[in-house]
Amino acid sequence: MLTVKNLTVAYADTPVFADVAVHFNAGKITGIIGPNGAGKSTLIKAILGLIKVQSGAVDFSGKTLKEVQQAIAYVEQRKDLDLTFPINVLDLVLTGTYGRLGLLKSPGKKERQAAYDALEQVGLEAFTKRQISQLSGGQLQRVFVARAIVQQADIMILDEPFVGIDMKSEQEIMTILNQWRDAGKTLIVVHHDLNKVSNYFDELVVMNHGIIAEGPVEEVYTARNIERAFSADLSNVLFATKEGASA
Amino acid sequence: MNSLIEFFNALGKYDFLQSALVTAIMVGIMSGLIGSFIILRGMSLMGDAISHAVLPGVAVAYMLGVNVMIGASVFGIIAALLIGFVAANSKIKTDTSIGVVFSAFYALGFILISMAESATNLHHILFGNILAVSDSDIMTTAIVLGIVVMFVVLFYKELLITSFDNTFAKTYGLNTTAIHYALMLVLTLVTVSALQTVGIILVVAMLITPAATAFLWTDRLETMLVMSASVGVISSITGLYFSFTLNWASGPAIVLVAAVLFAISFIFSPKQAFFSFSKRQRTKEAAATQTAEEIVR
Ligand SMILES: Nc1ncnc2c1ncn2[C@@H]1O[C@H](COP(=O)(O)OP(=O)(O)OP(=O)(O)O)[C@@H](O)[C@H]1O
Numbered sequence: 001m002l003t004v005k006n007l008t009v010a011y012a013d014t015p016v017f018a019d020v021a022v023h024f025n026a027g028k029i030t031g032i033i034g035p036n037g038a039g040k041s042t043l044i045k046a047i048l049g050l051i052k053v054q055s056g057a058v059d060f061s062g063k064t065l066k067e068v069q070q071a072i073a074y075v076e077q078r079k080d081l082d083l084t085f086p087i088n089v090l091d092l093v094l095t096g097t098y099g100r101l102g103l104l105k106s107p108g109k110k111e112r113q114a115a116y117d118a119l120e121q122v123g124l125e126a127f128t129k130r131q132i133s134q135l136s137g138g139q140l141q142r143v144f145v146a147r148a149i150v151q152q153a154d155i156m157i158l159d160e161p162f163v164g165i166d167m168k169s170e171q172e173i174m175t176i177l178n179q180w181r182d183a184g185k186t187l188i189v190v191h192h193d194l195n196k197v198s199n200y201f202d203e204l205v206v207m208n209h210g211i212i213a214e215g216p217v218e219e220v221y222t223a224r225n226i227e228r229a230f231s232a233d234l235s236n237v238l239f240a241t242k243e244g245a246s247a
Numbered sequence: 248m249n250s251l252i253e254f255f256n257a258l259g260k261y262d263f264l265q266s267a268l269v270t271a272i273m274v275g276i277m278s279g280l281i282g283s284f285i286i287l288r289g290m291s292l293m294g295d296a297i298s299h300a301v302l303p304g305v306a307v308a309y310m311l312g313v314n315v316m317i318g319a320s321v322f323g324i325i326a327a328l329l330i331g332f333v334a335a336n337s338k339i340k341t342d343t344s345i346g347v348v349f350s351a352f353y354a355l356g357f358i359l360i361s362m363a364e365s366a367t368n369l370h371h372i373l374f375g376n377i378l379a380v381s382d383s384d385i386m387t388t389a390i391v392l393g394i395v396v397m398f399v400v401l402f403y404k405e406l407l408i409t410s411f412d413n414t415f416a417k418t419y420g421l422n423t424t425a426i427h428y429a430l431m432l433v434l435t436l437v438t439v440s441a442l443q444t445v446g447i448i449l450v451v452a453m454l455i456t457p458a459a460t461a462f463l464w465t466d467r468l469e470t471m472l473v474m475s476a477s478v479g480v481i482s483s484i485t486g487l488y489f490s491f492t493l494n495w496a497s498g499p500a501i502v503l504v505a506a507v508l509f510a511i512s513f514i515f516s517p518k519q520a521f522f523s524f525s526k527r528q529r530t531k532e533a534a535a536t537q538t539a540e541e542i543v544r
């Protein structure tokens with residue numbers, strides 16, 4: 001469980017959002033939707049302590065970020081990594097065990113096995129020895145998901161994890177996320193495909209430089225909220241058929 | 248051939264040459280190891296900056312009669328902190344901040360050195376004077392080598408992840424700033440050691456060229472570290488040999504050998520695939536893995 005209170009973040013002078021309060025429940029997959037530049041990634045980075053905040057606090061079931069940090073997995077939206085770095089797929093996934101190993105301990109057999117198993121879950125076990133620049137964009141994204149799996153985190157935050165991933169892999173990753181939800185973990189997924197909202201998420205946060213709405217998907221995913229966050233046109237397109245049917 | 252035999256004869260005969268060889272080997276190893284992380288972090292310019300910024304520290308150490316290592320380390324770290332501070336607290340980008348800070352330190356160093364010592368000494372500091380290493384220099388270099396090896400072995404994981412994916416390291420709670428400044432401190436120590444063999448001006452070459460050479464050959468960090476240290480050692484020994492036989496300055500001799508090794512690697516290494524032969528080889532390999540992929544699917 002994760003509670004954000006009075007959070008204000010600004011990059012320059014004008015805040016991206018001010019006084020945001022929002023709540024993410026354990027045992028649920030919560031989606032975050034909103035137009036480009038709405039502040040979705042900013043909210044996540046603030047939660048993770050990666051950017052300076054003007055005000056506000058984040059509470060992790062009564063604990064502070066420092067206390068739970070190791071139990072959070074995060075898949076970034078867009079990574080500007082050096083793909084020529086001398087590291088192969090298995091070793092990249094293995095870095096997911098660094099947090100719990102702590103200083104001065106090296107990953108051993110158990111960790112390597114865990115990394116291999118995670119790669120198997122995302123269907124990349126044939127690629128363990130590949131240097132990372134020799135992967136397709138979608139494959140690389142799946143490697144980062146595998147690293148998040150290896151972290152065995154209680155809280156998992158994925159910022160548009162499905163961009164560039166094929167439908168089959170997307171389904172496989174959703175299956176993994178569903179298993180974790182059932183195991184009581186807190187899952188937060190920023191997502192762009194509004195058609196999937198009802199299918200994928202239990203709860204939903206709609207953002208546009210602030211929180212427009214939050215709560216169970218059935219209550220929050222409405223024509224009115226989509227209109228407020230995006231536009232009336234989009235809302236009409238998405239909800240036209242539904243409302244037409246009910247009318 | 249004759250000159251080789253002569254070199255080995257002299258090695259047996261003269262203590263100063265033995266000392267030079269031992270120092271050169273140690274410096275080759277440490278700069279190869281630390282240099283690998285410097286190039287992987289895209290910090291070549293920082294390596295150059297720190298190596299120049301230690302000059303005032305060297306001068307002050309001479310003036311006060313304290314160990315050069317201490318004076319240099321203090322100024323190296325001050326420079327690193329200042330570079331970070333300026334970049335973090337203004338719109339100025341890091342490379343610009345590096346340029347401003349290191350040139351100021353270097354200039355200050357020149358003035359202090361000219362106040363402290365004779366011109367020959369400045370020449371040695373700038374270009375290295377490996378044939379004049381003292382026993383205490385060897386001891387200090389050995390200690391620095393010990394520190395470097397311990398640092399890389401003990402913090403291998405942390406160095407890897409902060410070099411590759413700093414944001415991720417932050418999210419799991421690693422103190423990435425501490426790792427950065429620890430690396431800067433170790434870099435300063437390596438710089439001062441390398442000062443004796445290649446001099447301030449060429450320290451950056453010892454950090455970067457062997458590491459870049461190793462990078463062309465391998466896809467694994469462990470291998471890169473070992474190869475980089477090896478290239479550093481080979482360059483040091485061979486350079487020392489040329490320095491002795493042809494009476495070249497030791498620094499330029501060592502650096503030129505390293506550059507030749509890099510050039511050879513540039514042409515023949517598989518990653519670079521400069522020759523069409525190796526290019527063809529690569530396409531074949533790619534095709535092979537492609538089919539393997541399809542079989543798996
Ligand atoms: N590093 C930065 N410096 C300055 N402004 C930034 C920075 N990062 C983001 N912004 C601005 O903050 C706002 C929110 O950005 P954010 O990345 O949180 O949006 P988002 O909702 O994740 O959008 P997207 O759907 O495109 O990923 C945008 O207006 C953006 O221009």
Ligand SMILES: [Mg+2]
Nearest residue numbers: 040041042077
């Ligand atoms: Mg975003």
